[in-house]
Amino acid sequence: MKRIIPLFLCLIFVLSSCGVNSPYKNVKLPFDGNLYFSMSFSDLKNVCGNPKEVKDRTEVSKTKYYLYEQNVFGRKASVGYGFFETLLSSELVNVTVTFDSITKDEAASVLQQFSSVFSKEAAEIEGYKNTFEEQHGQTNCTFAVGNGATGLEFRTDYDGKTLSIVGIASY
Numbered sequence: 001m002k003r004i005i006p007l008f009l010c011l012i013f014v015l016s017s018c019g020v021n022s023p024y025k026n027v028k029l030p031f032d033g034n035l036y037f038s039m040s041f042s043d044l045k046n047v048c049g050n051p052k053e054v055k056d057r058t059e060v061s062k063t064k065y066y067l068y069e070q071n072v073f074g075r076k077a078s079v080g081y082g083f084f085e086t087l088l089s090s091e092l093v094n095v096t097v098t099f100d101s102i103t104k105d106e107a108a109s110v111l112q113q114f115s116s117v118f119s120k121e122a123a124e125i126e127g128y129k130n131t132f133e134e135q136h137g138q139t140n141c142t143f144a145v146g147n148g149a150t151g152l153e154f155r156t157d158y159d160g161k162t163l164s165i166v167g168i169a170s171y
Helices: 004-015 041-048 104-122
Strands: 032-036 053-057 063-072 075-085 090-099 128-135 138-146 151-158 163-170
Touching: 032 041, 041 063, 041 075, 041 090, 063 090, 090 104, 104 151, 104 163
Parallel strands: none
Antiparallel strands: 053 063, 063 075, 075 090, 090 163, 128 138, 138 151, 151 163
16 A cells, blocks of 8 residues: 555656646647647636537546537637646647638638737747748648647648638647
8 A cells, every 4th residue: 555655646746747847838729829738628618618418538538528619810710728637637749720711812811810829829939930831722720839859830721711820749
């Protein structure tokens, strides 16, 4: 019994990411300054209310997704927040914003607003980069900060009618 308690406490420490000091934790989401990576679901719920839907993927990826309909950069969007679940906590590590029925000009405006906000946040952190690629009627952009193994990455895809922005935090 004496061995189990220290082992249990050590396991809790490892699983809860205690002591991890990463510049990518607590970075505000580029479309809502009240939300940030590593926040808990209860904090998200305090800001956004109850989700429209919940998708439990913890069996496969230890991630639970909470889906909302929100106003993002002045447009209605479906937003999914992915929380990595551990024994004692959950942290926001993934966000997906989807705009349906959006024109090319509207998508360009959203991307310009997104890029401007993310660039301001990322300027504080070393390793900022972005890329742009267009082929076969599909436009893809990547905005990232970090060193590859850890960091923040937002990928955007536009297919002529749907714009998706997917953000992932790795720390």
